[in-house]
Amino acid sequence: MTRPVVGIVGYHHEVPRPFGTLPVSGAPTSYAEAVRAAGGLPVLLPLEDALALLGIVDAVVLTGGADVGADPARDRAELHVARAVVGADLPTLGVCRGLQVLAVAHGGTLRGVPGHLLPEEGHRVRTAPGSLVRRLLGAPVRTSALHQQAVDEPGPCWHATAWTGDDTVEALEPTDPSWPVLGVQWHPELVRQPFRDGTGPAIFGWLVSGAAARGRRRDGRPLVAGRR
Template structure:
């Protein structure tokens, strides 16, 4: 992990202003109006989920320098590590599986540095899907690169481009268990998952096939990662809990 970053809290620290919640983004070719340009992108449900929970969303493009990461962490009140494409298997010492998508080195480098800085600064975070996988890798863990091969079914991503749903069992003694209870039906779309758990992390939720669906960082102020996509569902309690912690309530 990186050295601890000194925190000059954002405007949410004590003056009643809503907390600033950073959300990581894609950087992809996009079309709007007459333009076809490279753009920093984020599915709108992430932004709406943070807004409805009472936070101010701040989009974090993957081109931020390592020096810029420290500046972000010093000014934000919490971070959402968003979903996205597959991580580079080189990050966890594995060969690329034939079903693993080509990596995005720029985003991988940025988010790896961001996760480590957020952990070191004790900044509240919610890591989602790819974000959970990045947290695990940042802590020295590994990934299962293609779940259908490992578990024998496609239940974690039933249809291409369509978010599915499945139940998860949650440890009620965990942070996520305190928010959601002992079980939940969750929106799902992923073909990779946690393999060997990273140092200091605890698995706290599981699918019926025993795939790890949530991990936490014990001792961290609010360190939670879920394999599902809470931004795609109606239940916004995870975002509400993150924003409440960021606001210091």
């Protein structure tokens, strides 16, 4: 059975080692695990090369991490990717910071939000009627809550489709229904306590299904063969 290729955009961090600090490019393994569990083949895209590598993948994940503005080099690279995926018609999932990058890349703004670092209990989110997140998750859903920044104004390309009780934006979907893009402010890739989030199978299932459909439409490159 063929497996669609899902590119996970990596970033730089440093790992303490006995001989000193080791620079590393990567992403939390939970993203690859979530893609794999949904039937996709995860591939890490090094930050500097992610834009050039979009042509070899069937979908993209923009991951969570530090606030937008904390790492200007990462911001620049991911903003380029966030603009390019739209033109490439690539199914794309933005997770937490990834949602914020999607917003900023297309004219949105951000703000600080207190009270949203709730690693164990998470919070309840309401979804908009007719939205993709409503179709995937239902009307009320409990999600993880691990952020201190959120969307203020989505910008002209997005509309908000999920909110917490204090009206913090928790999901973005494109105003153009032909764009296969979804941004969520929570962390659907988390599957282990105490940070477990139950939305992962539906969210990553949507992404991998879109990737599979796009892969079948591609010319000149077969999907990677493998077993689910």
